[in-house]
Amino acid sequence: MSIRTEQMTLNMGPQHPSTHGVFRLVLTIEGETIKHAEPVIGYLHRGSEKLAEGLLYTQFIPYTDRLDYLNAMTNNYIYCAGVEELLEWEIPERAEYLRVLVMELNRIASHLVWWGTFMLDLGALSPFLYAFRDRDLILDRLNEISGARMTFNYVRIGGVKWDAPDGWIERVKETVKEVRENIKEYDTLVTGNEIFQARTIGVGKISQKEAINWGLSGPIARGSGIRFDLRKEEPYSIYDRFDFDIPTFQEGDVYARYKTRIAEMHESLKIIEQACEQIPEGEIIHKKGKRIMMIKPPAGEVYKRCEASKGEIGVYIVSNGKTQPYRVKLRRPSFVNVQILQELLIDEPIANLVAIFGSLDVVLGEVDA
Amino acid sequence: MDLVFMIIYAVCLMLLLLGAVTYAILFERKVIGYMQIRIGPNRHGPWGMLQTIADVSKLLMKEDVIPKAADRPIFILAPVIAFVPSFAIYATISWSENIYAADLNIGVLYFIGISSITTLGVVMGGWASNNKYSLMGAMRSVAQVISYEIPLVLSIVGVVILAGSLNFREIVFYQESIGLWLIIPQFLGFIVYMIAAIAELNRSPFDLPEAESELVSGYHTEYSGFRYAFFMLAEYTYAIAISALATTLFLGGWLGPAFLPGVVWFLLKMCVFMFIWFWLRATLPRARVDHLMGFGWKVLIPLALLNIVITSIIKVWMG
Numbered sequence: 001m002s003i004r005t006e007q008m009t010l011n012m013g014p015q016h017p018s019t020h021g022v023f024r025l026v027l028t029i030e031g032e033t034i035k036h037a038e039p040v041i042g043y044l045h046r047g048s049e050k051l052a053e054g055l056l057y058t059q060f061i062p063y064t065d066r067l068d069y070l071n072a073m074t075n076n077y078i079y080c081a082g083v084e085e086l087l088e089w090e091i092p093e094r095a096e097y098l099r100v101l102v103m104e105l106n107r108i109a110s111h112l113v114w115w116g117t118f119m120l121d122l123g124a125l126s127p128f129l130y131a132f133r134d135r136d137l138i139l140d141r142l143n144e145i146s147g148a149r150m151t152f153n154y155v156r157i158g159g160v161k162w163d164a165p166d167g168w169i170e171r172v173k174e175t176v177k178e179v180r181e182n183i184k185e186y187d188t189l190v191t192g193n194e195i196f197q198a199r200t201i202g203v204g205k206i207s208q209k210e211a212i213n214w215g216l217s218g219p220i221a222r223g224s225g226i227r228f229d230l231r232k233e234e235p236y237s238i239y240d241r242f243d244f245d246i247p248t249f250q251e252g253d254v255y256a257r258y259k260t261r262i263a264e265m266h267e268s269l270k271i272i273e274q275a276c277e278q279i280p281e282g283e284i285i286h287k288k289g290k291r292i293m294m295i296k297p298p299a300g301e302v303y304k305r306c307e308a309s310k311g312e313i314g315v316y317i318v319s320n321g322k323t324q325p326y327r328v329k330l331r332r333p334s335f336v337n338v339q340i341l342q343e344l345l346i347d348e349p350i351a352n353l354v355a356i357f358g359s360l361d362v363v364l365g366e367v368d369a
Numbered sequence: 370m371d372l373v374f375m376i377i378y379a380v381c382l383m384l385l386l387l388g389a390v391t392y393a394i395l396f397e398r399k400v401i402g403y404m405q406i407r408i409g410p411n412r413h414g415p416w417g418m419l420q421t422i423a424d425v426s427k428l429l430m431k432e433d434v435i436p437k438a439a440d441r442p443i444f445i446l447a448p449v450i451a452f453v454p455s456f457a458i459y460a461t462i463s464w465s466e467n468i469y470a471a472d473l474n475i476g477v478l479y480f481i482g483i484s485s486i487t488t489l490g491v492v493m494g495g496w497a498s499n500n501k502y503s504l505m506g507a508m509r510s511v512a513q514v515i516s517y518e519i520p521l522v523l524s525i526v527g528v529v530i531l532a533g534s535l536n537f538r539e540i541v542f543y544q545e546s547i548g549l550w551l552i553i554p555q556f557l558g559f560i561v562y563m564i565a566a567i568a569e570l571n572r573s574p575f576d577l578p579e580a581e582s583e584l585v586s587g588y589h590t591e592y593s594g595f596r597y598a599f600f601m602l603a604e605y606t607y608a609i610a611i612s613a614l615a616t617t618l619f620l621g622g623w624l625g626p627a628f629l630p631g632v633v634w635f636l637l638k639m640c641v642f643m644f645i646w647f648w649l650r651a652t653l654p655r656a657r658v659d660h661l662m663g664f665g666w667k668v669l670i671p672l673a674l675l676n677i678v679i680t681s682i683i684k685v686w687m688g
Contacts, residue, residue: 008501010501010502032505032658119654122654122655123573123574123576123653123654123655124652124653124654124655125401125405125573125650125651126401126404126405126651126652129405129406129407130405130406133406190654193653193654195574195653195654195655195656195660196654198656198657198660199654199656199657199660349657349658349659350505351577351657351658351659352657
């Protein structure tokens, strides 16, 4: 005798607690096993790329803050760096160091949010608060230099907006020490936990080939054994002056991605320490950078990319010699990375869904742009 | 006369229990708060003493929402069915040598039998809500509670074999007579009991039926206001009952040095158990549903059976 069973359609999101924003998944499930998953995006679409065409070059910088709002500094930077390449400006040394400092601080803050929310998805309540304690240390530093906690609008075309306030570099050094100790604590609290390992090891495997075929980048690709980090492969800004490693793990499962991100935080701390030692005195912005009507790149086009906390972020700018860009195209890492989800989820139980989706570290502001 | 006594006892116990649940929730929030480097509730009254009262009064003032698609009578009945058995089991608990309601000679059996009915409330709530998340939460709950009821009962059998009685008072008297809390000779049984009890209570790390990140909030997704408060009340009442059972069986009930009355010792020991459950909640991530089942059937049940065999051999050998 066989029991008649039926597949059930389950709408997960856009208001579900673990979809981190307005992501919707239409799941077809058999019992608790997922047979088909269809991501639905666009709930946060603001038309950022189109908006750029109506704005001065400088006016678009705050819009990049709102793509991946957890990693706004890198978004600011890559857009400005693209425009600077069109302009062929020399950027003052001190400005480059400040940019690296804030970008790496922001990368750690972004990974900390990921760590906290990922653990929350797995049902552990406390890590979230520990992560936010440390993130606040970093946000305090970023607040001191830029005046904002999340949407910084700090990096400008030709340099940065503000110089570091008195004693800021010293405070950053202290923060680095404190955060390093706290991140070590995470390993003792979570990484070795048996329940945690049982839920993550071997779950949501992405092979090296799949990662390349789907165009994955960032910690996800590095968790699948692809040793690729734009900071090393194609050093932009002044990343060639620092000594750091690219943490890479071969397994390609959720646990490998977890370890990659934890290790990456340590590497970022190393970069910040070195930058604090090396930072010179001097100008912080190109002399023409403050006069925004003067920013008129010559006609032409440029594609500039860099390593954000979620992966490779790229900006393609076409200029026709006016004060506004002709076209801006953004390559958003979360948008690319989230696409593998529909393939990864097939034949997985629902309990794995949150672990897999959480491990991709997707920010919806960036998916929908 | 007996009936009057019973009614008075039940009413008093009910009132005390409401107070106990109120402060158990506060205790939980404070403990977890300090473990998460924050302070916990501190706005309402000193140390947030009135926080739960404020929460409950808010819940009571809420509009009574019953979804249109819900199965109305069952939806209304479910929280009651969940609560009544978890309160009924208090009848057999003996708080000290003299404070108890019913001196049943099958106390353990009664406790286990009645407490299983709580699940029925969960299933009814999940089914009647006509919500997919609720249904899945209810299904998980049934699977989990049935799987973990078995090791829970088996772990108690060891105690029963040693004490030679199903009566809670006699079990405590037995511990008094050998001058040893049964946690020591029954350590394996105690461990199995603790793990199974957590699963039975749907508490973290086995809180799958209400796994927030997966199932929104499981079987009570559609419940709000007073009915939701009732489910919470049932949950905490049951948690306190399970701690009371553990105290009686493994920690010698009301036994303790004479400078404090027995009932205080009993309550203190219960607090230890409650604390352990809050501690686990602050520490551990949630287990996965298939791991949970595997662990229950492949590890806990064999361990509990082993414990029974060892206990029986010792019992026979010692005479």
